[in-house]
Amino acid sequence: MISPDIRNLLARTSPEGGVTAQGWVRTRRDSKACTFIEINDGSCLRGLQVVADNSLSCAGLYPKILTGASIRVMGDLVASPGGKQAFELLAKDLEIIGEADPAYPLQKKGHTTEFLREIAHLRPRTNLLGSVFRVRSRMAHAVNTFFQERGFFYIHTPIITSSDCEGAGEMFRVTTLPQGSTAKPEADFFGKPAYLTVSGQLQGEVFACAMGKIYTFGPTFRAENSNTARHAAEFWMIEPEMAFYDLEADMTLAEEHIKYLLRVLFETCGEELEFFNKFVDKELIARLQHTLDSPFQRVTYTEAVDLLLKSGRKFEYPVEWGQNLQSEHERFLAEEHFKSPVTVYNYPRSLKPFYMRQNDDGRTVAAMDVLVPGIGEIIGGSQREERLELLEAAMIAQGLNPETYRWYSDLRRYGTVPHSGYGLGFERFLMFATGVGNIRDVIPFARTPGHADF
């Protein structure tokens, strides 16, 4: 038997008899003649109020219905005299499916996100985390519809790889050799060192140079010992790659991508957004609306450096052409100077990996980063170097062996085309979309240094 979920019941516009509802108890309040039970099944933010009269044969169960218990209620959906809900479920009978101990950790009042991380197996039952993961699901779906509607193909690039996408960070080793083994890599499962992927980009380029416009959307792994609110060892990344796109087209797609996701967010997650705006970040909706309504600012790296130098601001790290923009610099640009997302492009060649396309000035490459207020870098991308000689020269300059990337440079050897792409950190986007300040709270089970529980 499939009974309607609470989201469904709450959407009804007229009373209905003979309804069954199931869910977890959020709170129960006793009254003289009846008890009020609020149940939530995670299908939406709001719960269903159950009214159970003390004259029912099941009334003896009420004292056992504590917060956290799972129950099933049979009754009639009726107009509610109370002011806070249109309909309520007037019980004819109810049963306890599973009782909850009085020590159930989730109570009616405020819990810190730090505490909730310790009970990651229970936290999806909270308003906050439930809302985050409903949004996550809808945004994941919207990522697919955005690309599919534009003729992109979804490519599943490998999780296990033997190629290091240069510059993307430390990798997790994959091996079947026993711990402490001194056997050579040739004796290992794949006959060579293998790792968990840090990026599907190189393989994505292969498919872009065959099928035109493609995207990947899957787990990505970084073995960096990063302990910040914005880093995880396992996260999901979206990486479109487009043949015949130059950097400008790449930046335009990135902006459309973000705005499309925000439109879907407003259309499908209104209750969750209101909740985040009220309890997480009071400026969230205004900021997202502003992002949606205004064009992303575009400045070259060189212009950004000038802006920072002329700002009159004292920064902890000095601003100098040729140095990476620090977090404080990125924040100044996005949060104070432009007060909106900013795309910074044409970075110094020395700061970027070998595969980015050299500009004619000889000192910059066609790279771009999208910076958003509150998060910093949310997208990093580039036009790829399609000229074989320049690509191989860049590999050598960065100490890489071109033979290792033979298959990659073959794309330039046989029918090379200009092409571009970028990476969007899905969790970074979710932080931006929900106002939640810690990446560990937008991923179901966070993997960070020292933590792989649950």
Add this chain to the structure above:
RNA sequence: UCCUGAGUAGCUCAGCGGUAGAGCGGGUGGCUGUUAACCACCAUGUCGUAGGUUCGAUCCCUACCUCAGGAGCCA
């Protein structure tokens, strides 16, 4: 990995050199179509771990562990 801060009841926190308190949650009773219900009473505990100082340490000192914020790296 570096810097800073914090670990006290199931949760959120206060407190103090003389072995502990509030609110919520739980129990009991009362009231009530309630809705973070309300009122009264009751019970919460190796005060993060291990050492040290002291007549005496939850409090002061040291180390370690854990967590958070900031930084670096990046998405």
